[in-house]
Amino acid sequence: MKQTSKHIIKASNLSIGYTSKKDTLTVARDLSINLNAGNLVCLLGKNGIGKSTLLRTLTKVQPELNGEIFINNSKLETLTNNELAKTLSLVLTERLPDSSLTVFELVALGRQPFTNWIGYLTNEDMEIIQSAFEKTNTKHLMDSKCYELSDGQLQKVLIARALAQNTPIIVLDEPTAHLDLHHTVNTFSLLKNLASEFNKTIIISTHEANLALQLADELWLMSPSKFVSGKTEELIEKNELDQLFDSKLISFNKSLKQFTITNS
Numbered sequence: 001m002k003q004t005s006k007h008i009i010k011a012s013n014l015s016i017g018y019t020s021k022k023d024t025l026t027v028a029r030d031l032s033i034n035l036n037a038g039n040l041v042c043l044l045g046k047n048g049i050g051k052s053t054l055l056r057t058l059t060k061v062q063p064e065l066n067g068e069i070f071i072n073n074s075k076l077e078t079l080t081n082n083e084l085a086k087t088l089s090l091v092l093t094e095r096l097p098d099s100s101l102t103v104f105e106l107v108a109l110g111r112q113p114f115t116n117w118i119g120y121l122t123n124e125d126m127e128i129i130q131s132a133f134e135k136t137n138t139k140h141l142m143d144s145k146c147y148e149l150s151d152g153q154l155q156k157v158l159i160a161r162a163l164a165q166n167t168p169i170i171v172l173d174e175p176t177a178h179l180d181l182h183h184t185v186n187t188f189s190l191l192k193n194l195a196s197e198f199n200k201t202i203i204i205s206t207h208e209a210n211l212a213l214q215l216a217d218e219l220w221l222m223s224p225s226k227f228v229s230g231k232t233e234e235l236i237e238k239n240e241l242d243q244l245f246d247s248k249l250i251s252f253n254k255s256l257k258q259f260t261i262t263n264s
């Protein structure tokens with residue numbers, strides 16, 4: 001099923017959650033998404049609110065409970081695995097199983113949707129892989145074994161693999177979860193640059209709310225009562241950030257455009 005829309009990701013009346021034989025857990029309902037290409041989106045919300053569930057649903061890792069999702073005007077459920085792998089790449093934070101793959105081999109796996117059945121890499125594949133190493137500044141790690149990498153290095157290498165996959169959409173679930181401040185800012189800047197310079201559509205779930213406020217083009221805010229999305233400035237103007245954490249300890253400071261600790 002095809003739609004004609006300018007939005008690279010579109011969802012309406014979307015409900016997400018989990019079904020078991022016994023019952024259904026609805027994590028969030030009636031979500032509406034209209035995302036333009038080339039934007040860096042940060043998905044914010046407190047622990048357990050449903051960020052991973054939403055990203056897993058948008059990437060077809062799990063089915064939606066209700067509603068429709070369109071990626072590049074095609075209904076998500078009609079896309080084959082190969083079509084999907086050419087459209088979006090997913091970067092998860094879990095450590096790889098103790099893998100003796102080299103970093104080069106891991107990044108080259110990003111070309112899998114495009115290679116033939118023996119996985120032969122063409123000159124074009126090699127150029128795309130080289131460019132992925134250059135953009136992420138990870139060339140020096142090429143010959144290392146994946147198990148030798150620090151969390152920060154692994155995160156960059158996983159972004160390189162997503163770039164080797166060369167998809168218009170990259171989805172990252174908490175990409176900076178284990179990183180220090182320097183590497184967190186570095187990763188956000190890299191993703192921002194990929195969106196603005198290479199027109200990638202990048203969606204990140206994160207707890208780095210203050211960084212997201214500074215760098216994201218668009219925010220998706222999940223709270224128990226609602227889901228809102230929009231340009232960062234517009235959401236600030238509409239006071240949408242006030243309800244995000246429902247906490248007496250932190251509040252949103254509109255003039256600073258940052259969350260601050262509440263004075264007791």
Ligand SMILES: Nc1ncnc2c1ncn2[C@@H]1O[C@H](COP(=O)(O)OP(=O)(O)OP(=O)(O)O)[C@@H](O)[C@H]1O
Pocket residue numbers: 018025027045046047048049050051052053054
């Ligand atoms: N496989 C699963 N089966 C059933 N319920 C699940 C499953 N995975 C997550 N949940 C539940 O869904 C809800 C949303 O979880 P989710 O992991 O999406 O939250 P999150 O916003 O990503 O949290 P965090 O910021 O802590 O990573 C939680 O109540 C969680 O317990």
